[in-house]
Amino acid sequence: MIPPLASILSRLHFKQLRLLVALADCGSLLRAAEQVGLTQPGASKSLREIESALGTELFVRTNRGLEPNDVGHCVIRYARLIQTDVAHLREEMAGILQGHGGRLSIGTIMGAVPLVTDALSRLLERKPALSVEIVEDTSARLLNLLDEGRLDLAVCRTSISQRPHLYESIDIHQEQLAVVANARHPLAVRKKLELSDLAAFRWVVYSANMPMRLLLEREFHEAGLRFPLYLMETTSAFTTLSLLQRNPTMVALLSTDVAEFCTRFGMTCILPLQLQSRSEPYQLVMRSNNVLSPVATMFTQEFSGQAASRGGVTP
Structure with missing residues (x-):
């Protein structure tokens, strides 16, 4: 049985996650141990602790070394994501402390790309050292990323969600x-x-x-x-x-x-074809009760202003 979340959070450590990634990359407990600065017995003990914390085995032993099983592949994927998130955390902290403005993650549907890039270009004139990630995808996928905290803001439609109450949004543009x-x-x-x-x-x-x-x-x-x-x-x-x-x-x-x-x-x-239907407006979306960072707030202002200048709608 998989342990409760609180138990997993209290027992897993960053160094153990590094070991999982190293094991996936190296396939050898000895080489993985060297990569994260552990002895082989220490790495073996750490792996047992990880599997105990998660309540299941993650690797199988083969002639080629340790190979992740299906659950192991899943855990390793999330271990990599956590490492990436911590790297982004460090990058954003460094940017804020150095006065560079930090980091901004924006999701957008295809139709909003021109508006998003225009707003970002103006924002970068004010914050030239700002790091930006742009994710283009469907509204459904962008809302999932917003739920996971991987995006600060998304330009999409909340109507496709079964839980639109989870979001705050501003109608931006009646898409033609x-x-x-x-x-x-x-x-x-x-x-x-x-x-x-x-x-x-x-x-x-x-x-x-x-x-x-x-x-x-x-x-x-x-x-x-x-x-x-x-x-x-x-x-x-x-x-x-x-x-x-x-x-x-x-x-x-x-x-x-x-x-x-x-x-x-x-x-x-x-092509000279007049469509009869009108597409629903897309929105600038954020998680409800989520406090935006200063740069996310600045982008919101730039984006809303850009949309208003082009005939978009405001709340």
Whole structure:
């Protein structure tokens, strides 16, 4: 039986986590012990203490040395994450003490990337030594990272969560959507298109149940058209653009901000199709009752100001 969390927290130590990572890297108890500054008997004792604290064995002995079992792989993965988090802690403390401004972790959905990068660029003019991590993913994944404390803020939608009360949010932008394609798409020269004109082409879309995918499905339904069967599903902007570049007959649905950016640099063209549906606003999201760091507060001000200047909505 797995011990209670309080028991695990009271019995595990950072040096033991370092030993787990070293064992995974080295595969040898002797080499792992040397790496973390222990004797082999000391490392063997420490491993037994770790397994006792967690209530299960983590490694199996083979002719090649110690190999993690399934639970061991899981524990090692989290040990690496904890080491990374402590490294980030040290980095942020050093930045604050040296007057550099610390560290900021921001999550964003694809459609908000232009707004996020604009706000960050202005923030970096004020805090040039600030360390920044940007994670682009789906709203669901970003909210999970926010829950885990791995993001300070996220620009996404809380409507996909079953627990929206866990978050505080500011409506930022009523997202406009555009259908894009390679500039050599057969219909790129047309002055006006209907959805039926594109029904037979292969679409690059978000995964099922994501807000942008649901909107596109609604467009097809209201037009009395069958939703395309042969899809390319991805949440990656780069993958979407690469597919459009390599396949001149594909089409994709992107936020207008992203579509205009890509078209400005000749990566895509915006097809003349007027969508009937409106996408729900995305939000600047933080955990409820969480006190933001000074740099996270500064980013919030920059981002909200940028959105307001472009017609976004405020609380």
